Amino acid sequence: MKISVREEEIILDKERAIYLPKEQLLTISDLHLGKAAHFRKAGLAVPNSVSQNDLNRLAKLIERYHPKQLLINGDMFHSNYNSEIDEFAKWKEEFIEIEFILVKGNHDKQAKEVYKNLAIEVYEPNYQTDKFCFIHDMAHCKSNLYDISGHIHPGVSIYNKVKQRLKFPCFYFGENDAILPAFSNFTGLQLIKAKENDLVFAITPTKIVKV
Template identity: 75%
Template sequence: MKIEIRGEEIILDKERAIFLPNEKLLAISDLHLGKAAHFRKAGLAVPNSISQSDLSRLSVLLHQYQPTTLLINGDMFHSDYNTEIDEFAKWRQEFNDIEFILVKGNHDRQKKEIYENLAIEIYEPNYETNNFCFIHDVAHCKSELYAISGHIHPGISIYNKAKQRLKFPCFYFGEDYSILPAFSAFTGLQLVKPKMPDQVFAITPSKVIKL
């Protein structure tokens, strides 16, 4: 799905990412690496395949769009250092030619040295392009640019032809800011209630659809 915001084209991908062709920038939010390991440490039977699946999806996107920059718009790592960060470090080596940027979110609490060792450049509280301000929580945005945020894991509730209520992650675009879906599949949804002239794009298993 291609849309235009503030005169710039944005591609919405069904893998819960956006691509800015003018900037050659791929952006995702709420990756939450380490969340599954964090729950396993607490005694919950969560499979370690979750983070592997998320990184596999991200690999496909990086190969598909060939960005010069990957921007993670907050909550890259879910908790304290654990084995899933080691797995990410090995995965990262395949993409040494891509600049990795992290806009810090409320879960990003790793030591500075860890980000440096992973070749991740940190921005706090935001990162700006020509037209957009990337920030994890839009409530903290002080820029005059159009804000692209994350944090709340937006979702939308719709009914199918059989009058069954279905919930999907979504992209939300308001007049002054947007909210990206959580990239990780291991997250809940907070339903948004759009009003005119807001635009909402549901992410179904097969495609992105405008509602």
């Protein structure tokens, strides 16, 4: 689905990503690599396929758009160094032609050497293009650009034809700012309250739906 923000085209992808053709920039938020391993270490039975499934989805997005840059808008890694970061390092070897950019989020607490060894360029508190300011937590943005954040894992509830209430992740676009859905499937949802004239796009299993 294509929309226009500040006279620039943005493609919304149902795999919880956006693509800016002008910038050749693919953007996701809240990848949370290492979260499943962190929970397993705590004794919870979380499948070890969670991170691999997310990385497979990300690989397909890269193949679809062929971006010059991949921007992770915060919370790339969920916890301390663990095996899933090693999995990511091996996965990343397939995409050496792409510049990886991280806007640090509240969970991104790895040592500087980790990001350096992974060839990830780190920005804090934000990354800016001509029209957009990418920041993990919108509350910390002091830019006059259009803010694009993540962090809250936005969701929306919709009633189907039989009046069942269903919850879906969503894209939110307000007058001056936007919120991206969490990329990882292993995250919860925080229902958002849209104001009049705001645009909300629910991400269903099959398509994106304007709410």
